[in-house]
Amino acid sequence: MSKINYKSVEEIELIRESSLLVSKTLAEVAKVIRAGVKTITLNDLAETFIRDHGGVPAFLNYNGFPYSLCISLNDQVVHGFPGSYELKDGDIVSVDCGVVLNNFVGDSAYTFPIGEVDPGTLKLLQVTKECLNLGVEKAIVGMRVGDIAYAVQEHAEKNGYGVVKELVGHGVGYKLHEKPEVPNYGKRGSGAKLEEGMVIAIEPMINAGRAAVKFWSDGWTVSASDGKPSAHYEHTVAIKKGKPDILSTFKFVEEVLEQKK
Ligand code: MG
Ligand code: MG
Numbered sequence: 001m002s003k004i005n006y007k008s009v010e011e012i013e014l015i016r017e018s019s020l021l022v023s024k025t026l027a028e029v030a031k032v033i034r035a036g037v038k039t040i041t042l043n044d045l046a047e048t049f050i051r052d053h054g055g056v057p058a059f060l061n062y063n064g065f066p067y068s069l070c071i072s073l074n075d076q077v078v079h080g081f082p083g084s085y086e087l088k089d090g091d092i093v094s095v096d097c098g099v100v101l102n103n104f105v106g107d108s109a110y111t112f113p114i115g116e117v118d119p120g121t122l123k124l125l126q127v128t129k130e131c132l133n134l135g136v137e138k139a140i141v142g143m144r145v146g147d148i149a150y151a152v153q154e155h156a157e158k159n160g161y162g163v164v165k166e167l168v169g170h171g172v173g174y175k176l177h178e179k180p181e182v183p184n185y186g187k188r189g190s191g192a193k194l195e196e197g198m199v200i201a202i203e204p205m206i207n208a209g210r211a212a213v214k215f216w217s218d219g220w221t222v223s224a225s226d227g228k229p230s231a232h233y234e235h236t237v238a239i240k241k242g243k244p245d246i247l248s249t250f251k252f253v254e255e256v257l258e259q260k261k
Helices: 009-032 039-051 120-139 145-158 251-260
Strands: 069-073 076-079 090-101 102-114 169-171 180-181 199-202 205-207 213-215 220-226 230-232 235-238
Touching: 009 076, 009 090, 009 102, 009 235, 009 251, 039 069, 039 090, 076 090, 076 205, 076 230, 076 235, 090 120, 102 120, 102 230, 102 235, 120 145, 120 199, 120 205, 120 230, 120 235, 145 180, 180 199
Parallel strands: none
Antiparallel strands: 069 076, 069 090, 076 220, 090 102, 169 180, 169 199, 199 235, 205 230, 213 220
């Protein structure tokens, strides 16, 4: 079992650059995402944008994953394949992006509503984003991984949602997936101690219905067993004293979405 990698201040700045390129890539996706667009189009524009900015898509060929983005529709939780599917009004779509830039990795995900989405599903998106924010608040020196996990789980379950257990957040920076695991469920005060120099990806995966998931025979796609919608938001966060240092940002995406209204 590998150990937790602690990053220097300089290394954290490099992970911030990678994470900001992820955030800007998600904003490029936000510009074109709408009903009628094929999900492979989003993948291809993201790959071009990342490479044009000196990066490499972190997911492409990772353990054999064949695309630059994970694009997960509706009841799909994570790790969906982009393809010929045309987005339609009422869909929700999780777009997960990772970038390697100067040998450092950033990772972030955003779930987009397409056109008119029913209010119940919009609430799922809102609550999942709140779960992320509540988890991020606990990502400071002196807390433990279980404090993040508990904050996410408590908020999701209070709203009647299912917390996906089979997939978790993770350390990130030198590689896409490092120690420690950062689950979205757990007990306060449990798990790895959060210390200066740790960089973690916090990524609640929250189901509108039951928590159970199924794994597809494509070897990647994970979906909600009951077929109900699932949402996913993710930030890369550096552990500091007093307040979390969020290295990725939704600012660029949300500016684009605001302009499209
Ligand atoms: Mg991700
Ligand atoms: Mg991740």
